Amino acid sequence: MNKPQTPAYDPIDARYWDPQDLRSEVERVFKLCADCRLCNKFCGSFPKLFEAVDSYCTDDKYFEVEIEKFKTEDLKEVVNLCFQCKLCHINCPYTPGDHEWAIDFPRLIARAKAQEVKKNGGSLTDRVMGNPDLVGKLASWTAPIANWANENKVHRLFMQGALGIHKDKKLPPFAWKTFAARFRESWKAPEGEPVAKIAFFSTCFVNYNEPGLGMDTLEVMARNKVDVAFAYEQCCGMPLWHNGDMEAAIVAARKNVASLLPYVNDGRAIVVTNPTCSQMLRVEYPRMLGTDDAKAVAAKTTDPTEFLASLAAQGKLNRDFKTGAGKIAYHIPCHLRTQNIGYKTRDMLALLPDTQVELVEACSGHNGTWAMKKENFEASLKWGERAFQGIRNAEPDVTCSDCPLAAIQIQQGTGKKTLNPMEILARSYRGEPIGGKDR
Numbered sequence: 001m002n003k004p005q006t007p008a009y010d011p012i013d014a015r016y017w018d019p020q021d022l023r024s025e026v027e028r029v030f031k032l033c034a035d036c037r038l039c040n041k042f043c044g045s046f047p048k049l050f051e052a053v054d055s056y057c058t059d060d061k062y063f064e065v066e067i068e069k070f071k072t073e074d075l076k077e078v079v080n081l082c083f084q085c086k087l088c089h090i091n092c093p094y095t096p097g098d099h100e101w102a103i104d105f106p107r108l109i110a111r112a113k114a115q116e117v118k119k120n121g122g123s124l125t126d127r128v129m130g131n132p133d134l135v136g137k138l139a140s141w142t143a144p145i146a147n148w149a150n151e152n153k154v155h156r157l158f159m160q161g162a163l164g165i166h167k168d169k170k171l172p173p174f175a176w177k178t179f180a181a182r183f184r185e186s187w188k189a190p191e192g193e194p195v196a197k198i199a200f201f202s203t204c205f206v207n208y209n210e211p212g213l214g215m216d217t218l219e220v221m222a223r224n225k226v227d228v229a230f231a232y233e234q235c236c237g238m239p240l241w242h243n244g245d246m247e248a249a250i251v252a253a254r255k256n257v258a259s260l261l262p263y264v265n266d267g268r269a270i271v272v273t274n275p276t277c278s279q280m281l282r283v284e285y286p287r288m289l290g291t292d293d294a295k296a297v298a299a300k301t302t303d304p305t306e307f308l309a310s311l312a313a314q315g316k317l318n319r320d321f322k323t324g325a326g327k328i329a330y331h332i333p334c335h336l337r338t339q340n341i342g343y344k345t346r347d348m349l350a351l352l353p354d355t356q357v358e359l360v361e362a363c364s365g366h367n368g369t370w371a372m373k374k375e376n377f378e379a380s381l382k383w384g385e386r387a388f389q390g391i392r393n394a395e396p397d398v399t400c401s402d403c404p405l406a407a408i409q410i411q412q413g414t415g416k417k418t419l420n421p422m423e424i425l426a427r428s429y430r431g432e433p434i435g436g437k438d439r
Contacts, residue, residue: 007096009107011246012290013116022115026075030105032094033352039088043380044081044379045109048074048087064203075112076261083367083376083383084242085334090437099269110429113244125164126243129369132235136174136208143176154415166377170412172404181213190225195316199231199263201281203274205404207232213404216426217273217304223429224311224318229268230297233259236280242368246288253285253294260297270301273422275336275402276368278303282339303336303402305421312348324354325424326397331360331387331410334402343403345421352428358394362386363371364401366409388413398435400424 008015015021033039034053040046052074085104089095096102098392117126128135149155156167165171179202198221206214221228237252260281272278274354282301285294303311306321309366311317343423349357365384370376391399391414399418401407407418419435427434 007102007108008106009096009104009111010290011250012288015025016111017115017118019115022111025108026112029105029108032101032103034068036094039091039105040095041084042087042091043083043383045078045105048081049078052078054210071227078115079112079116081379082106082348082372082373083365083380084110085367086338087334087363090338090340100114110241110246111246114246117244118247122243122245123164124162125372125373126239126245126369128163129372130240130243130245130248132204132208132239136178136204139174140176140178140208143174147173153251157340160374164315164374165372166374167295168300169372169377171372172205172408174208174397175211177211179214180230180232181206182211182215183218186215187202187230187420188222189227190222192225195207195225196307196311197229197266197268198225198271199229199260199268201260201270201272201301202230203272203277206236206273210404213273213420213422216420217271217422219426220304220308220422220429221271223320224308224316227310229263229266230268231260231263236277238276238280239289241280241284242370250288253280253288256281257289257291257294257297261293264296264300268300268425269307270297271304271307272280272301273304273420274404275333275339276405279335279339285306303339305348305402306341308348308425309344312351315417321352321425321428322426323434324352325428325434326355327394328355328357328398328400328424329360329391329394329396330357330421331364331391331399331401331403331406333401333406334363336402345400345401349400349421349424351411352424352434358396360387360390360394362390364403364406364413365370366403366405368405369406371409379410385386385411391416398424 006427008021023176034050037050057293084106088105091280092103094101094103096104134157150171159165160167202214218228234255240249272281279302286298308317328349346357346359349355363383364387365380371380401418402421402422403408410418424434
């Protein structure tokens, strides 16, 4: 009874859009989760799920009372409380390939949200946040005004009312000159035969918000004699995917696969600065599209420190690091943990002189655009508190995270400016101070 006939977790499966099939799968998975309850600590979805199941329980038999009420009211709340950190999945003993129950809770929630959006449409907030390229272009053209507005309390109240972005949420600044423009102006290929070749998928965040991170990544690659091609065409589609607009996310995936495939055929690795974006390319695209081209792009996708670790394994890494960082509290993002590549950033940072790395393995609570919304902001800080406390307890000289959005959340929760590992490595190569107790 509990064993499914291959659950429809991917949109290429025709059953994915069948409401009745979804209801059956929700009933099956929620019953199994309610019997286990291992994941109660990860997000608000599980406490809500268990509370609802318990209220419908009669003589230890679940889902025999008011099942339709659960689906129409409580299911929606369970779905909305999930922020797709995926920690439940990597801790679940019953996942596909590992157990016949084949539970993938995050994908089930994503499927439920996708059906809801297809039926009723998405909110204005989700539509705006789902198009970071449009927002980024407009804000970059007017960066001084946009940045002033994001710091203005009156304007933030307006944004909260009109767009649903919480008035107190720390937002990233916009850069008037995008990373794409800076790359075209300044990048010079290394002299001589390159050690390796990459296509740099810089992400929308680096392109519009933090081009300096992209420039630091370029410097690290240049110091390792890596030839870099600029390969960013558009957002990876994660905001669309996360907010349930699966059909639009599939369109974005197709466009990115088409633009990245020539680089793959040229023998280049695809280096992606944000773990959420690399997860989209490496994990989600093959499942969304099911094509050989998507699988080829996924196979060549890599995180920056993962790529550097591969150079180190071949004896090709430039180890001329000049300055150390003291004690680093390194937050490993959830979406890097789900890719199961190990602790490459920790290992790279440990190569710096006079540097000690303390690992913080807890969710920051940000997760895409979820923490920005007025209904989620306070909960996001609650779910990020374990990470914040881990960083405080470390008493670090430098705080670090691979995820730029987690870095913003950590700064909001701890007051500590949080650096990307590429920033740290670039500063060490240059011989610059990396941080101090005030960071």
